[in-house]
Amino acid sequence: MIMSAKDNFIQVKHLYNRAGFGISYTDLSKLSKKNINKVVDALLQNSKKDDPITLVNDSESKRQMLVQAGLYSKKDLTDEEKKMRREIVQMQNEVSRDLNIAWVSKMINTETPLREKMTLFWHGHFACRNNNPMYAQQLNNIQRQHGLGSFRTLLIEVSKSPAMLQYLNNQQNKKGKPNENFARELMELFTLGRGNYTEKDIKESARSFTGWTYDKDGTFLFRKNQHDDGTKTFFGKIGNFEGENIIDIILEKPETASFISRKVYKFFVNDNPNEAHVKELAEHFYQSKYDISELMKKMFTSEWFYSLENVGTKIKSPAEFLIGLSREFFVTYNKPSVLIQLQSSLGQYLFNPPNVAGWPGGQNWIDSSSLMLRMRIPSLVLNDGEIDFSGKADPEDEAVIALSRTATTNANNGKPKSYVNANADWTKFLDTLPKSLTPLELTEFLLQPRLTDKIVKMVSDNKGLRSTAVEITSMPEYQLC
Amino acid sequence: MDRRNFLRNTGFVAAGSLFVPAFMKPLEAMALDELSLYKNLVVVQLSGGNDGLNTVIPFGNDIYYQKRKSIAIKPEEVIKLNDMQGLNPNMQALREIYDQGWMTIINDVGYPNPDRSHFRSMDIWQTGSDSNQFLSTGWIGRYLDSNCQTCKFPYTAIEVDDSLSLAMKGQTKKGIALKDPAALYRNTNDPFFKAMLQSDKEHLDEDNLGYLYKTMIETQSSASYIQNTSKIYKSQATYPQSGFANQLKTVSKFISSGLKTRVYYVSLSGFDTHVNQLNQQGNLLKQYSDGMAAFLKDLKTNNKLEDTLVVTFSEFGRRVEQNASNGTDHGTANNMFVFGGRLKKQGIFNAAPNLGDLDTGDLKYQLDFRQVYGTILDKWLDVNNADILNKKFNTLDFI
Numbered sequence: 001m002i003m004s005a006k007d008n009f010i011q012v013k014h015l016y017n018r019a020g021f022g023i024s025y026t027d028l029s030k031l032s033k034k035n036i037n038k039v040v041d042a043l044l045q046n047s048k049k050d051d052p053i054t055l056v057n058d059s060e061s062k063r064q065m066l067v068q069a070g071l072y073s074k075k076d077l078t079d080e081e082k083k084m085r086r087e088i089v090q091m092q093n094e095v096s097r098d099l100n101i102a103w104v105s106k107m108i109n110t111e112t113p114l115r116e117k118m119t120l121f122w123h124g125h126f127a128c129r130n131n132n133p134m135y136a137q138q139l140n141n142i143q144r145q146h147g148l149g150s151f152r153t154l155l156i157e158v159s160k161s162p163a164m165l166q167y168l169n170n171q172q173n174k175k176g177k178p179n180e181n182f183a184r185e186l187m188e189l190f191t192l193g194r195g196n197y198t199e200k201d202i203k204e205s206a207r208s209f210t211g212w213t214y215d216k217d218g219t220f221l222f223r224k225n226q227h228d229d230g231t232k233t234f235f236g237k238i239g240n241f242e243g244e245n246i247i248d249i250i251l252e253k254p255e256t257a258s259f260i261s262r263k264v265y266k267f268f269v270n271d272n273p274n275e276a277h278v279k280e281l282a283e284h285f286y287q288s289k290y291d292i293s294e295l296m297k298k299m300f301t302s303e304w305f306y307s308l309e310n311v312g313t314k315i316k317s318p319a320e321f322l323i324g325l326s327r328e329f330f331v332t333y334n335k336p337s338v339l340i341q342l343q344s345s346l347g348q349y350l351f352n353p354p355n356v357a358g359w360p361g362g363q364n365w366i367d368s369s370s371l372m373l374r375m376r377i378p379s380l381v382l383n384d385g386e387i388d389f390s391g392k393a394d395p396e397d398e399a400v401i402a403l404s405r406t407a408t409t410n411a412n413n414g415k416p417k418s419y420v421n422a423n424a425d426w427t428k429f430l431d432t433l434p435k436s437l438t439p440l441e442l443t444e445f446l447l448q449p450r451l452t453d454k455i456v457k458m459v460s461d462n463k464g465l466r467s468t469a470v471e472i473t474s475m476p477e478y479q480l481c
Numbered sequence: 482m483d484r485r486n487f488l489r490n491t492g493f494v495a496a497g498s499l500f501v502p503a504f505m506k507p508l509e510a511m512a513l514d515e516l517s518l519y520k521n522l523v524v525v526q527l528s529g530g531n532d533g534l535n536t537v538i539p540f541g542n543d544i545y546y547q548k549r550k551s552i553a554i555k556p557e558e559v560i561k562l563n564d565m566q567g568l569n570p571n572m573q574a575l576r577e578i579y580d581q582g583w584m585t586i587i588n589d590v591g592y593p594n595p596d597r598s599h600f601r602s603m604d605i606w607q608t609g610s611d612s613n614q615f616l617s618t619g620w621i622g623r624y625l626d627s628n629c630q631t632c633k634f635p636y637t638a639i640e641v642d643d644s645l646s647l648a649m650k651g652q653t654k655k656g657i658a659l660k661d662p663a664a665l666y667r668n669t670n671d672p673f674f675k676a677m678l679q680s681d682k683e684h685l686d687e688d689n690l691g692y693l694y695k696t697m698i699e700t701q702s703s704a705s706y707i708q709n710t711s712k713i714y715k716s717q718a719t720y721p722q723s724g725f726a727n728q729l730k731t732v733s734k735f736i737s738s739g740l741k742t743r744v745y746y747v748s749l750s751g752f753d754t755h756v757n758q759l760n761q762q763g764n765l766l767k768q769y770s771d772g773m774a775a776f777l778k779d780l781k782t783n784n785k786l787e788d789t790l791v792v793t794f795s796e797f798g799r800r801v802e803q804n805a806s807n808g809t810d811h812g813t814a815n816n817m818f819v820f821g822g823r824l825k826k827q828g829i830f831n832a833a834p835n836l837g838d839l840d841t842g843d844l845k846y847q848l849d850f851r852q853v854y855g856t857i858l859d860k861w862l863d864v865n866n867a868d869i870l871n872k873k874f875n876t877l878d879f880i
Contacts, residue, residue: 189615368635372700398752476693
């Protein structure tokens, strides 16, 4: 197949939409001149850099945790101590929100888009909620650091992170009194998928993870006296398996490569997996000894990745939608907390997945209210409009709501009106575009689905690029990538 | 799928134009028998884990007073319902409702291996899953998916809120969230929105894009139907000033104006009372009771109480013993309330919680919450609960 310049333009744009958070017109024009395989190589190359989030101050967090632990162990607290305990929780909640904003801003401004996109993928795969922002940041950094490396290393690091150990109750997993939560989710959601293991495999492997816990500083700790070092039978093998051995046995099973490849395919290619393509990926992934970069390269250089049924057909996640829009138009949020309100209203509040299975995605993102909201957000963000909606109260915030509730006056349900208070940098945006660009060409650039006659007609009588941009990003077609 | 099929499957086939769905002309489309006895369900969610033991107080049990030294409600303050249980004094408004036989209290509702996380337990209640199972659809959403006789319209389930709860999301069908029918009507009649929907037949056979357009069309049609049906109705009733009462007032308006909606969903949050519980919970229970009483009387006046069933739940109850901050911590089983004009068993449905037989300080559940759902699905919404709940649950005889 001979590629025309236009085909290459579409391919590079598609690659950057899926592997990153979109692309500027300037970069796109530059990269479209290159062979797509070279573009993929360069993308992987420039995403080698790992730049962790360092917002949460470890020593301050540790100090707070020590105080907190002290207060929790006391029976009767003085009013002063109760106040202190409340203040620590409040501080943690505040820092957790800052962490969310720090990551969203990082994604908006990143120069290593694939690495951030992988972090977002693993964030949903190893879904976890933790009220302690230090632990949450640590897990996020693990997912970023190993997100393009060895899946084995990633899996072990995640399994040993305080955030996950706590979330899946592994501190309660002790010799003679096993808690199977972690072992179950490890196999059901993180590696093999339902149907590829037995209840006995869960019971036996849970014993291998007894004693996996962490110390006060948030460092992994293997408590030998809580560990069951007896013989275990796991997938027909018999031995004194430790946690790492269990993970290795799981990785020996090709079903793991298949499960991860299918999930990657659904996230990056299409909600409805083509099993032949998944098989191709899984075999390559398995042979590469679970090298995630190899898997991604294989996928991005496959011809089918760019085939018609895979371009402009996926519903953007709320994160992809918000970050893509903000990135494209160089949006600054003067009141960054609005980013949290938007995430929550759209149904994807990062660091707060619905459960350990993560966000279901695809058409689950869309219902009448979330779609109406998505179609209004571009005009709100790009034209700084007033928000007259709000997300649901997060269940974890109920205690705060309980404290702040007053008896009668609650006519708007405790949800004050607010403004987006954001600025799009139109000058900068327009500078990325060629001077001669027509509204129709801008539309072709901003939308991934093929243009219909109706859209062509709608934009052809448009006055300028700026109003065209607002109109296009408000279309249902803009919800797809 | 070709366009005709797409339209047929979404219930859009109508005489005349393909783009004028049947429900746009409600009176013509409706058979006369559908106009009477149209059964509604209203789900009321109390978010945060309401303390059931200080809501329906087991004043006849000494253990309650031993475990709750500083936050127990004194026997003389309790609104006594029998010689064991009574209502929190802030629920005075429900006394009359209870005496009318419009209220049933179901004690100790829960599920095996209870989860104490707000998020997870709410997830379980909304999806109707087991505690180690993760479902991405809600129980009402699956009722919509079942494509039954009673659930064919996109406005079959309405949540009075800005965003839609998981409970209301099915695989192929979802409820609709709206706070203000006029605002939604305005938004869907915005020139841009209308232009997007104009003659866009070419998209409707594509997977995801088709789904987006289908959602837009349904939203627009539903918004028109809801607005046009309900705007003429003027409520005579007085409701208390609260966000919760406003939600109920909207629901009453919809029910009383004859909207063909089956399920309504409203919520009240703030029940996570770890600290200084008495005032906070008292205020919330007052808001709840005053709102509910006004709502039920309003329905009665409009002859709709017979056709309405209201069910209230919270994601968990709280531990039997209070904590050191004059509050309570996350627990397990809890009571549920059912209201309506056609209750089969009125008053207190089953035995009061057994405070002498606890599971490490927590109430043991007597009834699975899915038995309550199952009863509603079978006996009120006329579907087989096994189709919705993935296994058959024995029904109860409160309706």
